[in-house]
Amino acid sequence: MKCYITTPIYYVNDIPHIGHSYTTIASDILARWKRLNNFNVFFLTGTDEHGIKIAIAAKEKGKTPQELCDEMSAKFKEAWKLLNISYTDFIRTTEQRHFIAVEKIVQDLLDKGFIFKKKYEGLYCVGCERFFTQKDLDENGCCSFHKTKPALQSEENYFFKLSSFQDALLERLTNPNHKEYIEIQPEERKNEIIGKLKLGLEDISFSRSAIEWGIPLPFDKKQTVYVWVDALINYITAIGYPKNEVTFQKYWPADVHLMAKDILWFHSVIWPAILMGTGLPLPKKVYSHGFFTLDGNKMSKSLGNVISPQELVDKYGVDAARYLVVTLIPFGPDGDISWQELTLKYNTDLANNLGNLISRTIKMAEKHFNLQVPETKPDLELAKKVTTTIKESFALNMDNIQLHKAAEILQNAITLVNRQIEIDTPWTLAKTDMNKLASCIYSYLQAISIIIMHLLSFMPSISEKIWQIIGASGNINETAKKYFIDAIIPENGFSVVNSQLQTPGILFPRIV
Numbered sequence: 001m002k003c004y005i006t007t008p009i010y011y012v013n014d015i016p017h018i019g020h021s022y023t024t025i026a027s028d029i030l031a032r033w034k035r036l037n038n039f040n041v042f043f044l045t046g047t048d049e050h051g052i053k054i055a056i057a058a059k060e061k062g063k064t065p066q067e068l069c070d071e072m073s074a075k076f077k078e079a080w081k082l083l084n085i086s087y088t089d090f091i092r093t094t095e096q097r098h099f100i101a102v103e104k105i106v107q108d109l110l111d112k113g114f115i116f117k118k119k120y121e122g123l124y125c126v127g128c129e130r131f132f133t134q135k136d137l138d139e140n141g142c143c144s145f146h147k148t149k150p151a152l153q154s155e156e157n158y159f160f161k162l163s164s165f166q167d168a169l170l171e172r173l174t175n176p177n178h179k180e181y182i183e184i185q186p187e188e189r190k191n192e193i194i195g196k197l198k199l200g201l202e203d204i205s206f207s208r209s210a211i212e213w214g215i216p217l218p219f220d221k222k223q224t225v226y227v228w229v230d231a232l233i234n235y236i237t238a239i240g241y242p243k244n245e246v247t248f249q250k251y252w253p254a255d256v257h258l259m260a261k262d263i264l265w266f267h268s269v270i271w272p273a274i275l276m277g278t279g280l281p282l283p284k285k286v287y288s289h290g291f292f293t294l295d296g297n298k299m300s301k302s303l304g305n306v307i308s309p310q311e312l313v314d315k316y317g318v319d320a321a322r323y324l325v326v327t328l329i330p331f332g333p334d335g336d337i338s339w340q341e342l343t344l345k346y347n348t349d350l351a352n353n354l355g356n357l358i359s360r361t362i363k364m365a366e367k368h369f370n371l372q373v374p375e376t377k378p379d380l381e382l383a384k385k386v387t388t389t390i391k392e393s394f395a396l397n398m399d400n401i402q403l404h405k406a407a408e409i410l411q412n413a414i415t416l417v418n419r420q421i422e423i424d425t426p427w428t429l430a431k432t433d434m435n436k437l438a439s440c441i442y443s444y445l446q447a448i449s450i451i452i453m454h455l456l457s458f459m460p461s462i463s464e465k466i467w468q469i470i471g472a473s474g475n476i477n478e479t480a481k482k483y484f485i486d487a488i489i490p491e492n493g494f495s496v497v498n499s500q501l502q503t504p505g506i507l508f509p510r511i512v
Contacts, residue, residue: 003039004251005031008259009046009091009234012072013053016079017299018307018325018337019260019292026289026326026403027258028085032457033398036481042251044238045080046091047073051227055213065213069094079309084318084460091238093215093230101237102230103218105278106206110219114161114277120205123150133202158223160206165273170197172272172282183285184268185400186332189261193268204270232271236280254283258401261288287401290334316342319459320350320508326458327407343511349407353414354455355508357421358466361444364426364437365501373445373471373499374438378492382420383446387489389413390454398457410454417447442493445470449494453480462507471499 007027010020024045031043049069058068073092080087091098109115123132125143132143132150142149172180173194184190207223208214214224235254240247257267268286275282291298294305312321324342327349329335365371390413397406421444429437449472456463456476467476472494479494 001039002042002251002255003031003034004042004239004254004256005034005044006235006254006257007045008257008263009048009093009231010076011048011051011053012069012076013057015072016076016309018309018312019299020076021079021083021309021312022292022325022329023258023260023289024080024085025083025322026331026401028083028087029322029326029403029457030256030258030398030401031086032460036457036477037395037484038481040250041088042239043086043088044091044235045076045085045087046089046234046238047076047093048227048231048234049073049092049094050214050224050230052208052211052213055211058213066094082309082313082318083322086460089238091234093234095237097243098230098234098237099215100243101241102215102225102233104242105233105236105274106225106229107218108278109160109206109274110158112277114164115158115206116161116203117156117158119156120159122153122205124153125150155209157205157209158207158217158220159203160229160274160277162204162270162273163201165276166197166201168276169201169269169272170194173197173268180282181284182268182272182282184264185285185287189264189288189332193264196265197269201269228266228270229274232266232274235271235283253281254285256285256287256401257283258287258289261290264288287331289331290329292329292334293336295338296336315339315511316346317462317508319462320346323350323407323458326403328404330404331401346508347510349411350508351510353411353418354451355506357414357418357444357448358469358504358507360421361441361448362469362501362504364430365441365445366503368430368434368437369441371501371503373495373497373501374441375497376435376438376442378446378497379439379443380446380489380493382417382443383450383489383493386413386416386447386450387487389416390450394454403458407458410451413447413451413454417444417451420444420447442495442497445472445495446489446493450489452476453483456480466504466507469502469504471495471501473499 005027007023027043031041034041054068055065058065061068077090125132125148137143172178172182173184175181184193206226206229207217208226209223211224214227215230217223217225236248236252239251259267264286272282297305299306312325316324324345328337328341328345390409394406394409424440426437426440429440448470452463452466453476464476473496
């Protein structure tokens with residue numbers, strides 16, 4: 001089974017921030033989860049590097065556009081390395097392989113009669129690098145995203161016959177039984193897209209004249225491919241189109257495109273229309289998340305309230321940062337975040353709940369059993385209760401990218417074990433019944449191992465560390481993969497009797 005997951009490619013006019021991190025970490029967690037479930041995963045991210053904004057920014061900094069792109073693209077790679085992002089490929093739209101794919105798609109659309117030339121006058125937003133109609137603007141006549149009034153521009157461009165795909169698109173977006181059905185999530189945004197689609201589609205500009213920083217049209221070198229057309233094609237470039245037919249056929253169509261809501265229209269309407277025009281299969285799912293505010297304010301460089309990946313890692317550590325970013329706000333709606341809420345969740349979920357469970361269990365084993373898994377008859381009842389608590393709802397929420405719900409299920413499982421410790425009162429058993437104490441500690445370790453395997457996609461490094469701390473046998477990734485396929489707890493548990501444990505230290509120091 002294959003699974004092809006994509007983030008949007010990030011525009012290099014900005015440095016990586018929490019919005020980029022949110023999409024990318026969520027994609028990474030999904031990719032890791034699918035790998036644990038024996039999927040052959042291709043996970044793509046990258047940078048969008050063409051357009052007039054890049055040329056202007058480069059000139060202002062005294063650099064060539066390519067120099068600026070190289071510098072900014074490297075910053076994204078550094079950020080994803082910092083956050084332990086396990087991408088398969090990092091695509092850059094300035095790469096030669098991408099030029100080849102874009103030229104092939106554009107030429108095919110021309111050959112099939114879907115591209116034509118005409119003079120166009122319209123309202124152009126430099127920030128969005130696209131033309132708007134009056135109905136697309138807010139009540140003040142501004143671009144709703146950049147809050148600026150687009151300037152009237154006139155030029156002769158090549159256009160794409162988007163209008164000819166309206167009925168075909170409606171069928172594919174509304175009929176789940178269609179062989180090329182595209183699932184749009186969340187549901188409310190799907191309804192918005194369909195509602196807008198029903199109002200009718202207009203043909204759209206497909207190229208720009210007098211723009212030097214872009215990919216020239218193969219049939220008219222005086223024009224460059226519109227930056228958003230160029231960007232969308234990255235999803236097939238990275239898997240070998242058009243030269244590596246074997247790899248392309250292996251992974252296409254995409255199983256899920258993940259992105260912020262501002263580019264949902266491009267991915268659910270324009271991108272499928274381009275693919276239909278060239279006769280290529282359509283993506284299976286398009287999933288958008290909302291926008292973030294920080295303490296109720298829009299994040300912006302001018303306000304100085306943009307949160308960088310490095311700031312998150314400096315405060316919480318890599319794994320905790322990954323966990324917090326995707327579990328504080330549901331994937332889908334808009335949300336407000338604050339350092340206070342991030343810290344509260346860190347202390348509640350990680351320091352107080354998970355960290356406390358590991359610490360108290362190992363301390364008891366160290367004090368009474370020489371830091372070893374106690375020698376006792378295997379007791380897997382608590383591990384089975386944890387499994388029941390997690391069960392299929394965890395997998396369903398992971399697959400549906402409801403990561404906050406999946407994390408909540410794990411927190412419930414951690415709480416279950418902590419409560420069992422309170423019920424067992426092992427500190428009393430240490431004075432009255434050492435055999436029972438041995439059985440209890442053994443059972444806590446087995447329950448923890450189940451939880452940690454489920455936490456592995458969220459916090460890969462700390463999960464591997466905890467796996468070693470609790471004396472669990474084998475490689476955690478291989479063991480988890482076998483467990484998720486077979487759903488069987490070994491007769492002797494995962495932490496085998498007499499296995500050596502490790503002192504954990506403070507896994508999640510409380511933050512004041």
